[in-house]
Amino acid sequence: QVPLVESGGGSVQAGGSLRLSCTASTYTYSTYCMAWFRQYPGKEREGVAAFGRYGRTDYADSVKGRFTISLDNAKNTLYLQMNSLSPEDTAMYYCAADRLGCLSGSGCYDRGLCTYWGKGTQVNVSS
Numbered sequence: 001q002v003p004l005v006e007s008g009g010g011s012v013q014a015g016g017s018l019r020l021s022c023t024a025s026t027y028t029y030s031t032y033c034m035a036w037f038r039q040y041p042g043k044e045r046e047g048v049a050a051f052g053r054y055g056r057t058d059y060a061d062s063v064k065g066r067f068t069i070s071l072d073n074a075k076n077t078l079y080l081q082m083n084s085l086s087p088e089d090t091a092m093y094y095c096a097a098d099r100l101g102c103l104s105g106s107g108c109y110d111r112g113l114c115t116y117w118g119k120g121t122q123v124n125v126s127s
Contacts, residue, residue, distance in 0.1 A: 002024055003024070003116075004025075004116055004118035005022065005023050006022050006093065006094065006118045006119065006121040007023075012124070012126075013126055014085060015084060015085065017084075018082050018123060020036065020080040021077055021078070022077065023076060023078075024076045031099065032097040033052050033098050033106075034078045035050035035051065035097075035103075035108065035109060035114065036048040036093060036094070037096055038089075038092065038094070038123075039091055047104070047110065048060050048063055049067055049069035050069065050104065051069050051071050057069055066082065066084045067082050068081040068083075085123075085125045087125050092120045093121050093122075095118040096115075096117050096118070099115065100115075
């Protein structure tokens with residue numbers, strides 16, 4: 001079990017920033033690939049950013065240049081720094097982890113077939 005707990009969501013105006021955190025209960029670096037997803041109402045979850053076991057990162061085209069994913073090994077915490085937010089970023093954001101991989105091209109990232117999920121944190125961006 002790798003319980004994941006997200007935090008940092010909230011409401012912000014367009015152009016603003018938020019930093020999401022995902023804390024894992026077990027040691028994750030070099031063991032698990034970790035990623036952020038988001039889900040719009042009535043839609044399937046989509047990959048936003050992923051942090052591979054050896055430091056490689058992937059981003060959805062819609063967030064490149066605005067979002068940054070990072071991992072604090074000492075704190076077992078994954079971050080998603082979100083800048084220049086727009087109303088289109090309004091969604092529920094989820095953290096996920098998978099031992100086999102979660103980068104673009106994996107079942108986890110492309111189809112949401114990740115082993116562990118957090119319960120999500122809501123992000124609302126107003127215009």
